[in-house]
Amino acid sequence: MGKQLAAVVGIGQTHHRAKRQDVSMAGLCREAIDRALLDANLTLDDIDAIVVGKAPDLFEGVMMPELFLAESLGAAGKPLLRVHTAGSVGGSTAIVAASLVQSGVHRRVLTVAYEKQSESNAMWALSVPLPFNMPVHAGAGGYFAPHVRSYIRRSGAPTHVGAVVAAKDRTNALKNPYAHLRHEGTTVESVLASTMLWDPIRYDETCPSSDGACALVVVDEDTAAASPNPAWIHGTVMRSESTSAAERDQVNPLASRDAAAYLWKQAGITDPFAQIDAAEIYVPFSWFEPMWLESLGFAGEGEGWKLTESGETAMTGRLPVNCSGGVLSSNPIGASGMLRFGEAALQVRGAAGEHQVDGARRALGHAYGGGSQFFAMWVVGADKPTS
Amino acid sequence: MRDVAVVGFAQRQMPDFDGSPTCVEMLVPILAECYEQTGWTRRDVGFWCSGSSDYLAGRSFSFVQAVDAIGVTPPINESHVEMDLAWAMYEAWIKIQTGEVNTALVYAFGKSSAGVLRRTLALQLDPYTMTPLWPDTVSLAGLQARAGIDAGLWDERAMAEVAHRSLTDAEKNDHAIRKGGSSVADLLARPMYADPLRKHDCAPVTDGAAALVLAAGDRARDVRDRPAWITGLSHFVDSPGLGTRDLTRAPSAANAAARLDLDGVEVAELHAPFSHQELVLRRELGLADDVRINPSGGALAGNPMFSGGGIRIGETAQRIWSGEIGKGVGHATSGAALQQNLLCVLDADNGRVGA
Numbered sequence: 058m059g060k061q062l063a064a065v066v067g068i069g070q071t072h073h074r075a076k077r078q079d080v081s082m083a084g085l086c087r088e089a090i091d092r093a094l095l096d097a098n099l100t101l102d103d104i105d106a107i108v109v110g111k112a113p114d115l116f117e118g119v120m121m122p123e124l125f126l127a128e129s130l131g132a133a134g135k136p137l138l139r140v141h142t143a144g145s146v147g148g149s150t151a152i153v154a155a156s157l158v159q160s161g162v163h164r165r166v167l168t169v170a171y172e173k174q175s176e177s178n179a180m181w182a183l184s185v186p187l188p189f190n191m192p193v194h195a196g197a198g199g200y201f202a203p204h205v206r207s208y209i210r211r212s213g214a215p216t217h218v219g220a221v222v223a224a225k226d227r228t229n230a231l232k233n234p235y236a237h238l239r240h241e242g243t244t245v246e247s248v249l250a251s252t253m254l255w256d257p258i259r260y261d262e263t264c265p266s267s268d269g270a271c272a273l274v275v276v277d278e279d280t281a282a283a284s285p286n287p288a289w290i291h292g293t294v295m296r297s298e299s300t301s302a303a304e305r306d307q308v309n310p311l312a313s314r315d316a317a318a319y320l321w322k323q324a325g326i327t328d329p330f331a332q333i334d335a336a337e338i339y340v341p342f343s344w345f346e347p348m349w350l351e352s353l354g355f356a357g358e359g360e361g362w363k364l365t366e367s368g369e370t371a372m373t374g375r376l377p378v379n380c381s382g383g384v385l386s387s388n389p390i391g392a393s394g395m396l397r398f399g400e401a402a403l404q405v406r407g408a409a410g411e412h413q414v415d416g417a418r419r420a421l422g423h424a425y426g427g428g429s430q431f432f433a434m435w436v437v438g439a440d441k442p443t444s
Numbered sequence: 445m446r447d448v449a450v451v452g453f454a455q456r457q458m459p460d461f462d463g464s465p466t467c468v469e470m471l472v473p474i475l476a477e478c479y480e481q482t483g484w485t486r487r488d489v490g491f492w493c494s495g496s497s498d499y500l501a502g503r504s505f506s507f508v509q510a511v512d513a514i515g516v517t518p519p520i521n522e523s524h525v526e527m528d529l530a531w532a533m534y535e536a537w538i539k540i541q542t543g544e545v546n547t548a549l550v551y552a553f554g555k556s557s558a559g560v561l562r563r564t565l566a567l568q569l570d571p572y573t574m575t576p577l578w579p580d581t582v583s584l585a586g587l588q589a590r591a592g593i594d595a596g597l598w599d600e601r602a603m604a605e606v607a608h609r610s611l612t613d614a615e616k617n618d619h620a621i622r623k624g625g626s627s628v629a630d631l632l633a634r635p636m637y638a639d640p641l642r643k644h645d646c647a648p649v650t651d652g653a654a655a656l657v658l659a660a661g662d663r664a665r666d667v668r669d670r671p672a673w674i675t676g677l678s679h680f681v682d683s684p685g686l687g688t689r690d691l692t693r694a695p696s697a698a699n700a701a702a703r704l705d706l707d708g709v710e711v712a713e714l715h716a717p718f719s720h721q722e723l724v725l726r727r728e729l730g731l732a733d734d735v736r737i738n739p740s741g742g743a744l745a746g747n748p749m750f751s752g753g754g755i756r757i758g759e760t761a762q763r764i765w766s767g768e769i770g771k772g773v774g775h776a777t778s779g780a781a782l783q784q785n786l787l788c789v790l791d792a793d794n795g796r797v798g799a
Contacts (some may be wrong), residue, residue: 060542081572113504120499120567121526124779128683136700137681137784138535141498141526149523153535161543163445176571185503190474257450298491299512312519383446398647427508429521 062441063158064287065402067097067274073237073387076175077268082122083129085270088172090130093167093272094409097284101131103165104274110140110150110170111391113425115182117173130169136404142295144339144426145403146170147271147394148433151422152293154275155435158219164277173272173387179390181350195396197316198263200428202255205344208308209257214347215360216257222249222343223262225371232411237267237387238429264344264384269389278441284302288314288402290435292323292421296432307429316432321354324419324436325443330355330364334417335377335404337366337397339424341384346370349423350378372414380404380412394424397436405439448540448796449664452481452549453758455610457746458527460557460649467501467553471513471651478549478657482667486514490545492522495532495552495750501562504656504762510553521545528552529754530679530715530776530786533656551655554749561649561749578595582646586638588691588781589720592650593640597722604631606719607644607744609799616743621746622648622794623697638712643781647717652748653721654755667734672772673794676704679786686780697728697775697785704773704789711736711763711772713756717743725775729787739763751775757788764792 067093071077071085080088084108111122119125123132123139130137140438142149145326147170154168158304180196209216227243230236243261249361251261255347275345281287296319298305300395305311306344326332338353340346347361355376356364363368381400384393401422403409409417419438454477456470461737479485482541492514500507512521525531529552532678536548562580569575592598605628612625622644657667664671680696683689712735716722722737731737738744740759753776761771770792778784 114498115504119571123682124568124783127681132681136679139526142524156542160538182504187503208601243609246786295521295523296519297516298509299516300520302517315519377597
């Protein structure tokens, strides 16, 4: 039995803020779920199964929150599955939801990913001392800064490229009513003038900590036929590699390259730069845009920064990247990957509002996690897949 | 649906994990056993999925180091659920059903002895209203047991009979960490622990890990003469509201059973960490009187968190491989007082004529 077709017909997200004190965790998830169901023109009664994802439980201080959330997610009386794959979890969760449909086991699946970081302290949650583990305690920025320095050294990129990304994404975020950071007038110069945090990463090149959630409704071919603009799933992939293998290339991880190759093959894409109309790439620190552009095959090795610098990744460029403002503008960690997947779907549904790329037919959603070692990606299209 | 079978199973159960503070080292020999059983190498595994909990590990991203136990260079197709092994297996079964892969290895681990388990599990409750009160697992199970006694559904003797049978059966299980029946009267003479629960009514705090191997069609037949075919797999969750649901029932277990064919089941391995929960499950599943329950000894003989449910599936599969039974069901539970339940029907016959 081959894989069944599946499509996204509903997308919902919350307004992202540093502290959403107006809602509980359940209320936050429900805000995204209700919008997704409304968008899909379905109700919870129509949903066969629910898949929830989030980053570590220590971020909010609740063990296995899917259990206490079951009822408010609408899952009581239904199958409920909980996914956790580090920062890539939002993407992995969407992929598991898609698999439930592609396997022919369920017809209509609701998936939601969230993080309500304000309820605890993510830095604390990531800094628990562990036996036999190197105590970095530097936060994600401290961990990734050496990767960025290594990329700059290897590619010879000029040092302002990160600021180009930050200025672009923060400006794009102004077109997205759900974005967390809404900084008017962010420019390359203003980013370069911001405080240096972890050399070469400056304050304005980092993602915020956000409370937020994203929900998707994934359905089978028959159900999708009733939708005016389904986003068809053309390919999905998850790949993992180890944390600390000596031979790891942390700037361009093998798991990332393997994942991209498998994804493009599945989606029938031979030249991603030419064939992808919009990309939502997981860029929590600005320099990850050029790094991932290379790893994903949009540009040759050492060439990614040139696409960024020349403006090709701006909304007016040939490969608009993170028109939503991306992770740099909103980062509810567990939901950030699903937001990328959902924003890609919005683009091919022509439903991205002010940050819509004209005529987008095929889009990439991308997420990564851990120490650049877990990857989840999908390609969605306005047309049914032919391959 | 594709024909998928359980073809490999390895487990470790122990009262405390002596000598090393990590679960990763425990996984290495377990994965090795799976390779030995299947004749595979790591490259033969199409999909990996694990189950664990960061709270039990006392750290974020506890599965990250566990991935190192696989040795993931080159990279692997992998996912993780913050749930029991049984749900990791479910995700892998779904992946095989998409046709994308033909084989999967799933594993789970948990080291309960590192903390105070019954207190840690209180953090599974509603954090806004329940967790601040710290109602612990054993106390909640005590309330559930009392509700059933008050309703006339079971009594302390029926609970002791479950414990006695489990601990007697566990004598034949090398992995059991608590074993040895005496008599129902002896058990009833022991002191109360959390009234109406005595210690033998409660699963022991257990460290451990386990792995299951899945394969589709001919890949399964290549591994075993008598693969344990998965002919039904279903799971549901109930409300967490302890005050709003009937604690003597587990609708999610009944829902799962209603979607499966349990006729002819000879063995039911039920993940019941408290003796009375076996009685609840037996009723919800509608099992016939001649079905053997928990011949392994069940969770009362050893209950490693996050693999305890999957082990029930593995124990059932082993009895099919050996020819002892033709059909069985493995069950896993999660959450307080049987909130979430999964059932997996295994059959020596895949139900397909000419297959």
